[in-house]
Amino acid sequence: MNGRIDIVTIFPGYLAPLDLSLVGKARSEGVLDVGVHDLRDWTADRHRTVDDTPFGGGAGMVMRPDVWGTALDDVLLTEADSRTLVLPTPAGERFTQAMAEELALLVCAGGQIAFACGRYEGIDARVAEHYANRDDVTVREVSIGDYVLNGGEVAALVITEAVARLLPGVIGNPQSLVEESHGSAGLLEYPVYTKPPTWRDLDVPEVLRSGDHGRIGTWRRARAVERTARRRPDLLARHAPPRVREAKAID
């Protein structure tokens, strides 16, 4: 695997968590290359200015296209197998596990994922437009949820972690990737338990201590369906077996 992830930001310190834990270990073991870059290194003025007032008026400032263009032209690697520019934004397509898998496959194939982390009221729209017009770059404007953050760095952390953990050698036990929520089953995860068997008068469900793996599998699936129906009925509709879907179509 010789892909890499690059993150351009005016707050490089915000990405320090990528030095820790699984992603930090993968980096130190050469499984994944991650580069964090300070956008201000590509400014040309003594004040290292990255923003300006918005055309059309309105509150706040907008990030300048010229500084971003100079930075991204440097950071986007011609030698990578592919280049995907990810622009976190409240106005983006929703980030999902499917997108994480898509991005992980690109990195596995030697591709580069480059994040442009905006601040202020966002990045001049021509930056996304310019790179989308280039046939050697794919642009994805991505939202990590229906809430507004102050910038793109947290989104870059979320997306980087979701992608990195899918890469070979990052997670110790790849089997743990198989069963989890939003995975191939499309259901939420069942509840998990460990020792002690009784804690503050609360017992671990007897079935989990029965050693009967058939019963355990059935119980876990039932709990996953129950949880999904209660907390994320939208996922259940997608997951419903064909006969239920047909019934809905008939109603």
Ligand SMILES: Nc1cc(-c2ccc3ccn(Cc4ccccn4)c3c2)[nH]n1
């Ligand atoms: N899922 C998401 C992503 C973001 C996000 C990503 C990048 C930027 C750059 C600036 N802001 C602040 C801001 C506030 C108001 C309108 C536009 N942008 C960002 C917010 N918020 N929520």
